[in-house]
Amino acid sequence: MALLDLVQTLTTPHPVDRYLELVRPMLTVRDMRARIVGVDRSVPGTLSLSLRPTRQWDGLLSGQFVQLGVVIGGVRHLRCYSPVNSQHDRRRRLDLTIRVHPHGLVSRHLHEYAEPGMVLDLEPASGVFHLPRRRPDRVLLISGGSGITPVLSMLRTLADENYSGEVVFLHYARSPELVPHRDELAAIAAVHPNISVELRYPERDGRGFGHDELDRVAPWFTEAQTFLCGPPSLMESVRKIFTTEGVGERLHTEEFVATAPPMDTAEVHGTTTFSASRVTAENAGTSLLAQAEAAGLSPEYGCRMGICFSCTSVRRSGCTRNLRTGDLETDPDQPIQLCVQAAVGDVDIDI
Structure with a gap:
């Protein structure tokens, strides 16, 4: 490690991997x-x-x-x-x-x-949306559209473990042709009798999501651990059912689309200052990430929904509103996520 640090010092201002990639892109020390x-x-x-x-x-x-x-x-x-x-x-x-x-x-x-x-x-794998290390007795996986990816990973993992509990995989798509890995899903269900794969195409067969559908495919869902990823309409429907049943703590979610409570128009005023770039913009009520981009800046980001923390920057002063929770935050010199924070009045962001 000491030798590596010495080499890094000699190659300053660029990390050693910047030079190695010129020889062979996959030859890296740290990256x-x-x-x-x-x-x-x-x-x-x-x-x-x-x-x-x-x-x-x-x-x-x-x-x-x-x-x-x-x-x-x-x-x-x-x-x-x-x-x-x-x-x-x-x-x-x-x-x-x-x-x-x-x-x-x-x-x-x-x-x-x-x-x-x-x-x-x-970057290394990250996120809290994953199967618990101690597998539950029953698992319900619900997805829609591109939300299939994390729950398919869970299904494959359970199949590889020869998991013996009950599993239902419920996925919504516009048509069978738009379901990735459809043949593999059928093969998993054929090999593992405890795993049921349920594919739904509401635009074609009219079978949308609802409490009756859950009762049909997983009548034990209130006793299971449920993992959900999909479009906002599907996720909101599932949340309402689990809240009504009093089992919201058994529902685990991942979102690919950020949802935000409505903005109070009284909060949309003032000027946002991006002090490191010497750029100012009138508050538009949008996320600080969107506002920075509209002002011609290019802050780094990954997910645009507060998951990956790639867009974290320092709020030097002012008040911001968390777009997911509605909470107001005013502490100066604090790191915030630009994609899920909006300015409330005058704000100074260090980008």
């Missing part, structure tokens, strides 16, 4: 990277990537996310994605299934340009 080894675009609007991480990768807990760093036009962009791997996968491979958003800079770039051999930056 973690991953090489794309497989690309699949067979599901419309979806990109599946297989990655081989560098030696620093030490695995994940099923349901966690990773951050990928992708350079586009000379600028590094971070995004969060949930691997679909079982946590017992021994191949040292990382499998990602990425929904391509019409306005998603990184997802569209990868969908168009990703190919075997491309090297991406990679």
Whole structure:
């Protein structure tokens, strides 16, 4: 370690990995990277990537996310994605299934340009949305759209463990063609009689989500641990049912879309100062991340929903509102997450 620190000192101002990547991008000392080894675009609007991480990768807990760093036009962009791997996968491979958003800079770039051999930056797996170490007796997995990825990781993990409890995997999509890994889901259910895979296509068969549906597929859901990831409408419906039943503590959620309580128009006033950049902007009521971008700045971010902490910056002064909870925060010189904080009156942010 002392020798490494000496080498780092000699290569200042750039870290030693910046020089090593000129020789071989996957040769790193401290930074973690991953090489794309497989690309699949067979599901419309979806990109599946297989990655081989560098030696620093030490695995994940099923349901966690990773951050990928992708350079586009000379600028590094971070995004969060949930691997679909079982946590017992021994191949040292990382499998990602990425929904391509019409306005998603990184997802569209990868969908168009990703190919075997491309090297991406990679951060360690993180997040509290994962199976508990002591497996519950019954597990209900609910997802919709791209929310399938973390719960599929959980399902694969339970299957690899030959888990003996009851499992229901309930997924909502617009059509069968838009369900990634559909054949594997059927195969898992065929091999494990205790696992039931229930696919629903509300636009086609009219079978939407509701209490009756839960009673049909998992009549024991109030006694289970439930893991939920999907669009806001689905998540809100599930939350209401669990709250009504008095078992909200048994529901564990991950969100890919940030939801925010309505902003009080009386709070939308004042000036936001981005002091490190000497830029000011009138408060628009949006997140500080969106406001900074509208002002021409490019702060780093990953998830845009308060999960990954990539957009953390210091609030030098003023009051901000947490967009998830509605709480007001005024302590000076405190780190805040730009994507889930909005200015209330005059605010100074150190970016």
